[in-house]
Amino acid sequence: MRASVTTIEPNGHFCSDCAVRGFAVCSSLDPAELREFEHLGCRVHFATGETVFSEEDIATSFYNLLEGVMRLYKLLPDGRRQIVGFALPGDFLGMNISGRHNFSADAIGAVTVCQFAKAPFGRFIEDRPHLLRRINELAIRELSQARDHMVLLGRRSADEKVATFLLGWRERLFSLKGSSNMVPLPMSRQDIADYLGLTIETVSRTFTKLERHGAIEIVHGGIGLRDRARVEALVAA
Amino acid sequence: MRASVTTIEPNGHFCSDCAVRGFAVCSSLDPAELREFEHLGCRVHFATGETVFSEEDIATSFYNLLEGVMRLYKLLPDGRRQIVGFALPGDFLGMNISGRHNFSADAIGAVTVCQFAKAPFGRFIEDRPHLLRRINELAIRELSQARDHMVLLGRRSADEKVATFLLGWRERLFSLKGSSNMVPLPMSRQDIADYLGLTIETVSRTFTKLERHGAIEIVHGGIGLRDRARVEALVAA
DNA sequence: CGTAAAATTGATATTTCTCAATGAGAGTGG
DNA sequence: CCACTCTCATTGAGAAATATCAATTTTACG
Numbered sequence: 001m002r003a004s005v006t007t008i009e010p011n012g013h014f015c016s017d018c019a020v021r022g023f024a025v026c027s028s029l030d031p032a033e034l035r036e037f038e039h040l041g042c043r044v045h046f047a048t049g050e051t052v053f054s055e056e057d058i059a060t061s062f063y064n065l066l067e068g069v070m071r072l073y074k075l076l077p078d079g080r081r082q083i084v085g086f087a088l089p090g091d092f093l094g095m096n097i098s099g100r101h102n103f104s105a106d107a108i109g110a111v112t113v114c115q116f117a118k119a120p121f122g123r124f125i126e127d128r129p130h131l132l133r134r135i136n137e138l139a140i141r142e143l144s145q146a147r148d149h150m151v152l153l154g155r156r157s158a159d160e161k162v163a164t165f166l167l168g169w170r171e172r173l174f175s176l177k178g179s180s181n182m183v184p185l186p187m188s189r190q191d192i193a194d195y196l197g198l199t200i201e202t203v204s205r206t207f208t209k210l211e212r213h214g215a216i217e218i219v220h221g222g223i224g225l226r227d228r229a230r231v232e233a234l235v236a237a
Numbered sequence: 238m239r240a241s242v243t244t245i246e247p248n249g250h251f252c253s254d255c256a257v258r259g260f261a262v263c264s265s266l267d268p269a270e271l272r273e274f275e276h277l278g279c280r281v282h283f284a285t286g287e288t289v290f291s292e293e294d295i296a297t298s299f300y301n302l303l304e305g306v307m308r309l310y311k312l313l314p315d316g317r318r319q320i321v322g323f324a325l326p327g328d329f330l331g332m333n334i335s336g337r338h339n340f341s342a343d344a345i346g347a348v349t350v351c352q353f354a355k356a357p358f359g360r361f362i363e364d365r366p367h368l369l370r371r372i373n374e375l376a377i378r379e380l381s382q383a384r385d386h387m388v389l390l391g392r393r394s395a396d397e398k399v400a401t402f403l404l405g406w407r408e409r410l411f412s413l414k415g416s417s418n419m420v421p422l423p424m425s426r427q428d429i430a431d432y433l434g435l436t437i438e439t440v441s442r443t444f445t446k447l448e449r450h451g452a453i454e455i456v457h458g459g460i461g462l463r464d465r466a467r468v469e470a471l472v473a474a
Numbered sequence: 475c476g477t478a479a480a481a482t483t484g485a486t487a488t489t490t491c492t493c494a495a496t497g498a499g500a501g502t503g504g
Numbered sequence: 505c506c507a508c509t510c511t512c513a514t515t516g517a518g519a520a521a522t523a524t525c526a527a528t529t530t531t532a533c534g
Contacts, residue, residue, distance in 0.1 A: 148339075
């Protein structure tokens with residue numbers, strides 16, 4: 001365990017310059033509101049592997065992911081892990097009803113979040129129903145994704161899981177960085193396995209199998225799509 | 238395929254008499270609002286096996302389940318089914334962002350819903366942020382349940398899945414009908430299998446195995462808990 | 475460079491599924 | 505009221521998918 005390298009930037013950032021302004025929660029705010037909102041959030045950096053919050057922690061903040069990728073996961077008492085999602089810039093974390101987080105969140109690579117203390121954020125929402133509507137919209141979208149993932153976990157084969165993950169991840173990156181046949185995979189094989197309900201060996205074998213069949217190319221830090229139709233066929237199955 | 242036996246009751250119901258008043262969405266409404274709200278909803282009955290709405294249907298209504306149990310599910314193109322949840326009285330259905338339902342819903346046994354047309358319901362919410370907050374609360378609770386279910390689907394053994402389902406279902410019924418060692422199971426074995434990501438044979442075998450070990454008793458229409466500690470041990474695993 | 479972590483590969487074990495047969499309840503019509 | 509039939513549930517035997525255990529190989533990092 002090394003010393004925490006979390007750093008909190010001094011204030012002085014402007015929402016209007018924010019990379020995720022446009023598609024994050026705050027997209028529902030008008031310029032005047034934004035100036036007020038600006039004072040609520042605080043940029044915080046996390047280094048590779050650091051935990052931003054843990055399941056069962058009292059939830060004291062909301063987080064708006066600005067840069068980097070996070071893994072969101074739950075652990076069983078015996079250590080089995082299920083990754084319930086990966087967070088990308090623009091994602092809003094920390095919603096809960098019990099007052100505690102219901103999953104843990106780690107940085108995969110360096111991460112920057114915009115952190116809001118719960119109470120002032122709650123007061124800010126209070127008289128801004130459009131922001132609440134936006135948050136609700138995000139929650140419902142996540143719910144829909146969660147249900148899709150249940151189908152994958154409960155009813156799909158390893159090949160289908162891996163193919164679906166690849167194209168789904170590519171699709172999410174698409175809205176951030178544009179489309180490409182190169183799919184960067186910042187997370188480890190173990191992360192992918194824990195996301196898909198498989199073992200690391202099965203994920204690895206499935207990648208090599210797809211590569212042997214000419215569907216993909218395993219490159220450093222990601223996957224190249226060589227025959228997308230083939231991968232899509234597995235997803236459509 | 239038999240003729241639909243859906244029946245729509247003439248109006249004239251009072252929210253104040255409603256069985257789910259107290260814990261449904263409408264619990265956030267005050268008596269005056271309730272009288273206005275009363276005119277928006279319409280009771281509709283569905284018979285066993287009928288489909289209330291289908292995935293990909295344009296979502297024209299919201300539903301508040303008043304009586305009965307529903308299965309909520311998604312299908313893969315080749316017919317594989319994943320049940321993403323069971324709905325009980327008080328559950329609110331129909332939230333979406335795409336304008337289409339993202340799962341299908343069937344009646345398991347006779348069902349009564351309180352149906353709201355989307356547009357008037359939307360207008361009613363418009364200037365009632367507390368109702369929106371209530372809806373958001375329900376969405377976040379569902380999201381948390383969905384994540385728990387992902388862990389079950391991705392990381393638990395058949396025994397653990399069945400045990401977790403039994404105690405979870407019992408817990409949900411508890412808040413409606415009080416506790417008991419008898420756990421009624423209105424859904425079929427196939428439904429349970431499709432909820433747990435198993436086959437019907439595995440569910441059946443797991444039940445008999447638990448019965449042989451003295452943990453449960455298989456009775457008609459449900460399960461009796463004979464050694465709850467034993468079942469709980471599987472869940473805690 | 476050297477060491478540790480991550481990924482791949484192979485051999486084998488285990489779980490769960492598939493296919494097939496049997497059994498039990500519920501409703502139906504004689 | 506009783507066979508009959510249909511659906512649903514259970515059980516068994518064997519197959520298939522994925523997990524486990526173990527050994528390399530590759531990559532990252534000090």
